[in-house]
Amino acid sequence: MFLYFHGDMKSSLRVLEIQSCNTLEVFDLFQKGHNYEIEHKPWLPNLRKLIVYNCPHLQVQTPLPPSAIFCELLIRAVSTIMEMEGSSMETLKLYKYELPREMMALDDKILAFHNLRDIKYLEISWCTNLTSISFKGLSQFISLKSLKIVECTELFSSDDVPQQTHEDMLTTNDAALPSLESLRIEGCGITGKWLSLMLQHSLTLKELYIDHCPQLKQLKIEEEGKIQSNLLSACEASSAGYLYDASRSSVRASSGYVEDTQTSSAIDGLVHIPLNLRKITIDGCPHLIFDGSRESFAGFTSLEEEVEEDDQENGRCLFPQSLEQLIWSDYSQITLRPCFVGNLTCLKKLKVKSKSLEYLQLDSCRSLEDLEIVFCNHLVSLEGMQSLGTLRSLELFNNFRLESLQLHSCTSLESLEIRYCNSLVSLQGLRSLVNLKHLKIVESAAFYSFSTVENYEPIEGILSHSYELFPALESLEIDDLSPLNMSFCKGLTCLRSLKFTDLDATRLIDEQERLLLLLRSLQELQFKYCWEFVHLHAGLRGLPSLKTLEIIHCNRISGLPKEGLPPSLEELVIDECNDELSEKCRSLATSKLAVKIDGSYVD
Structure with a gap:
């Protein structure tokens, strides 16, 4: 069975649906079959x-989509082409x-790139037989x-870059992706050379996310304008640097460091990573090392968010002033002290997760607003809290050995969450x-009451304060009834x-x-x-509100x-309680x- 369109039908067609046609074999709108020569114009323009x-x-036998004004496109369960949505x-x-x-290449025989000029979000997933994408098309x-x-x-x-790709690079003037802001690559076999090419052609890129790409072996930070000249030449490499630990989604420093002036064979x-990125996330790349000085991340003058950097000597790690968010996972040293170029910082959010960390020094984080410390067993x-006058949110979770916390300077704090910190006695x-x-x-x-055991110093907690405590408090969640005393409850006028x-x-x-x-x-x-x-x-x-x-x-x-x-x-909510209570409440x-009741409102 063949499907053809003739004359004015092609220009007037608005909607086309073809479903469950097991006998349909050819969809050739121009009746030219395999001899059709692709023209860069819509073949169903409306x-x-x-x-x-x-x-x-x-x-x-023609590239898709067929027009530049589509509002819905769905190609599925057609064995001869990839699925599209x-x-x-x-x-x-x-x-x-x-x-x-x-094996296949994504080129203009499959995809009508010229009809996709307005596309803002592109996702390519599970195309296990796809080997390349046309840079000219991109x-x-x-x-x-x-x-x-x-x-x-x-x-x-x-790593072989076809001659056609080199020619396409020249015609695209180093900007194959002129508006790209976010690049995310997960579970792919992409090599460093190809990733470097994509970064070179993405001059407006702000965010880079790499996850489980085992062929990536070394990162080298490049100043703007230097990437292209270094891409296809032998690359300088230090004999040691930073090793990314895939199993822990982290970055770990190796023991030695050799200045960039020392060269080795190409790796x-x-x-090649450009310096103009604002956010970098690297996860699950087991062989990746970092080629650069210990302070090279400070060169990112635009960097606002960095994820999972790790393990510097004496815990001191230097970052750019522009950094706004830092997520540090599975840090392997016992001391961590984030520092910033010129002792100036814009860091607003810091999250630390580590099984090895014993000492966290925060004296340089003077702009911090959100601090999260989790699973630091x-x-x-926790030192340097006196510098956190701008802190608005503090979360401590599963920090079993933390014994004391100084909050005198945290006058801007609006949210405090402490869970499973059983040793917190001060x-x-x-x-x-x-x-x-x-x-x-x-x-x-330990937060709730002070100790009366002989030979022990009192623990400062809720019960040791007068009713002036937390005058602006709006929400409270506790697992102990001991705070319900006269001085404490009397002060909660905003709860x-x-x-x-x-x-x-x-x-x-x-x-x-x-x-x-x-x-x-009280309302809830x-x-x-x-x-x-x-x-x-x-x-x-008797609760009037x-x-x-x-x-x-x-x-x-x-x-x-x-009563x-x-x-x-x-509103009365009953969830996963006994049947007797549920039935009594249902009648109300x-x-x-x-x-x-159990997720459903009673009619």
């Missing part, structure tokens, strides 16, 4: 929707999940901002947190949300019930994973207080009270 689905024997002339996805039959993607290549194991996997997989000292400066709005304390019981998580108690004692009534502004109350909790407090009805009550994974609670619920309540649903 077509806006093209769907070809489940036509296993169909041969499409596009929408609104902005997004195009190319993918092929079947095992490859033969140069027609003048609006492309984001390019993502995933699991194309053969794509650019050979396969050399990647050996961290015993919290200093809680009175200084006058702007704190959100507080979450779980499995860090909107109170969440109890993992309580060991079976109920609130009478004094605690009375104290909860002091929270006149939640009990979650309180396995032993049996009774909700009788004074619940309560709008939401949530009971989640509390299997022993079988009923609500006899009833607050008249102000607007009214036009004023929404009842949600």
Whole structure:
């Protein structure tokens, strides 16, 4: 079966759908078959929707898409061409999940590059038989901002650069991707030479993400204008530098360093990185080393975010002033001290995750706003907190050996989260947190009370303070009832949300019930994973502003207080509780009270 279009039909066609045509073999709009010579003009100029689905024997003998104004494109289950999916002339996805039959190149015989000038997002995934992409074709993607290549194991996997590619490079004037801002390559066999070529032709690139590309062997930072001259020549390489550890998604320094003036034979997989990038993420490249001085990252004058840099001598690591975000994973040294060129910094966000780190020095991070320290199981000292007057958010998670925390200078802190820091026995400066709005304390019981055991110094915690503590607090999540004392509750005049998580108690004692009534502004109350909790407090009805009550994974609670619920309540949520409680709550649903049980609202 053959499909042809004649005369005015081609110019007037708007929508074309071909589905489940097992006998259709040829789709040739020009009736020229394999002798068709591609012209760079739309062959269905007004077509806006093209769907070809489940036509296993169909041969499409013209490049796709057929027009430059398509709003929907879907090609799937057509064995002779790769699958395509596009929408609104902005997004195009190319993918092929079947095992490859033969190696192929993405050129103008397959893709109508000239019809894709407005494409902004291009993704090429699982094209395991794709070996190359036409640079001349790429140069027609003048609006492309984001390019993502995933699991194309053969794509650019050979260091041999065809003569045609060299010719295409000359015609594209070093800007095959003139608008590209983000390049993401995952699980691909791309070599350093080809990646360097792509970077050379992406003059506006801001973000580079590389994940599990085993052929990449060495990074070399290049000043603007020097990449092209170094690409195809022998590359200088130091005998040691930075080794990327794929299993831990990190970068690790080797023991020695040789100045760049010392040369060696060209290293396969050399990647030339331009200095104008703002964000670099490298993960899972087991053989990658870094060719440059120990302070070379400081040369990135535009760098705003860097992920997973690692292991400098004495913990001192120098970064550019422009760096705004730094994520440090699996650091192998015991000391870490980020430093910045000229002692000036724009660093606003820092995340540290390390099983080896013992000492973290933050005195140089004077612009820091967001600090996250997670899974630092050996961290015993967090130094330089006195420099963090701009800090707004602090999260400590699974830092089992951390014993003390100084918060006197953190007057701008708005969010504090401490979870699973069981050795934290000294919290200093809680009175200084006058702007704190959100507080979450779980499995860090030392925060709550001071020790009365003989021969022990008192631990500064909530119970050791007067009611002036946290005057701006809006949300509180705790796993202990001991903070519910008169001085603490009386000061929480702004509290909107109170969440109890993992309580060991079976109920609130009478004094605690009375104290909860002091929270006149409370709008949300939640009990979650309180396995032993049996009774909700009788004074619940006395909370005048309560709008939401949530009971989640509390299997022993079988009923609500006899006194009833607050008249102000607007939503009651019951999730994964016993059937008796669920049935009682189901009958409470009214036009004023929404009842949600196990994820569904009661009609």
